C-alpha cells in the first residue's frame with residue numbers, strides 16, 4: 491500500500507508507464523495468506539518489484555515506450571517475470587524507457603522523459619539556486635540515464651525494492667549510477683532472455699536495479715538458471731542459495747585498473763573517486779595494478795555496427811500484421827508496411843534500422859558487419875588476457891560524470907556525448923561479462939556517482955562479493 495501511494499505521489503517522475511495496482515494488491519493478499527497459514531515462502535514473497543516495459547507480461551500491456559506496441563498485451567510472461575512471480579514478488583507495474591531500449595537518457599520514449607528523483611533533493615536544489623545559469627524550477631531537472639531510467643527512478647523513489655532493467659550496452663548500470671543505486675548486469679547466458687523484447691540478441695541481458703548489493707544477489711538467485719526457451723542460457727546453474735559473505739577478505743585480490751578508461755572527457759570528480767577506491771583496496775592489502783585493454787577505443791563504433799545490424803533484423807517483425815500498431819492505409823501491403831513503420835517508430839529506431847540495413851547490404855557486409863564481429867572478438871580477448879594474467883576484478887568508472895540536466899542532455903552535441911557515455915559499459919556486453927555499478931559518493935552538487943566492477947564470465951558471485959565489501 492505504501493509503495494502504491496508513493497507511485498501516485500511521484501507520478502511527475504514519469505517512472506511508470508503502467509501501474510498494475512490490482513495485480514499487486516491481489517498478490518500481496520495471497521502472500522499474506524501464505525505467511526499467516528505458515529506456508530513456505532518464496533525468496534521474494536511480498537516484495538514489491540517493478541519491471542521495465544520491454545519484458546513481456548501476460549495480460550499487462552507491454553509497449554517498449556513505442557507507438558508500435560501501444561495496446562499490445564502479451565499472452566505470456568517473460569521467464570524472468572514468471573520467476574519473480576513464482577517466488578512471490580508483487581508486480582507493481584511496467585517502467586518507462588527509451589523507445590525499444592535505444593538510448594542512454596530515458597528521454598526518448600513515446601511517453602516522455604523520466605525525471606531523476608535526485609533533481610528534487612534539498613542539497614541539489616540549494617546548489618542550483620546559487621547557480622546563475624539555472625533555469626526555472628519546472629524545466630530544471632536531471633535525466634536518470636538510461637535506457638532503464640524508469641526502473642531506476644522507481645527504486646530510487648522507494649516505490650519498489652528492486653526493478654528489472656535490460657542491459658545491452660550499459661542500460662542498467664548507467665541509470666543506476668545516475669540515481670544512486672546498485673545496477674547489476676549478469677554474465678550473458680546466466681539469466682534467460684525469453685520474453686525480453688530484443689534489442690541486440692547477442693548482447694542483451696536482463697539487469698537488476700536495487701538499493702544494495704545483497705538485494706541484487708537475492709534477485710539474481712531467483713532469476714538465474716538455464717531455460718529451455720533461451721538456447722543461450724548456460725546449463726551449469728549457479729550455487730544456490732545465492733548468498734554473499736558478510737565479511738569478505740579482499741587482501742588476496744588483484745584489482746585491475748584499465749589505463750584506456752582514463753579518457754579526457756572523464757570528470758575530475760569521478761576520476762578522483764576512482765583513484766580513491768583503488769587506494770582503499772590497496773590499503774586493505776589487495777594488489778592494484780594498471781592493465782591494458784588495447785581495443786577499447788574501437789568499442790563505441792564496433793557496438794554501433796553490430797547493434798544497428800541486429801536492430802535492422804529484429805525490427806523486421808514489426809510489420810503491422812502481427813503486433814500492436816497498424817496504419818489505415820490499404821492501397822497495398824507494401825504501403826501498409828511502410829506507413830505503419832513510419833508511424834510506429836521514432837527517428838532513433840528508424841535511424842538504426844537504416845544504418846543496420848546499410849551495413850548488411852551485400853557489398854558492405856564483409857567490410858562492416860564481419861569486420862565488426864572480428865573487432866568484437868579482439869575486444870573480448872582483451873578482457874580474457876587481463877583475467878588470465880591473474881586479475882580478479884576490474885575497477886572502472888560507470889559514467890563520465892554525474893547526471894546532467896535534461897535541457898543540456900537534449901542539445902545536439904550532447905547526444906553525441908551520450909553515446910560516448912557508454913564507453914565504460916559497452917565493451918562488457920560485447921564480451922558477455924558480469925559487471926555491477928555501485929554508488930560510491932555524492933558529488934559537489936549533491937548527486938550520486940557510481941563506480942563499476944567487471945568480473946570474469948560466470949564469476950558473478952565473486953564480483954558481487956567484492957562490490958558488497960566496497961559498498
Ligand code: GLN
Nearest residue numbers: 591592593658659660661
Ligand atoms: N545506449 C546504448 C544504446 O542505445 C545501450 C542501450 C541498452 O543497453 N539498452 O544502444
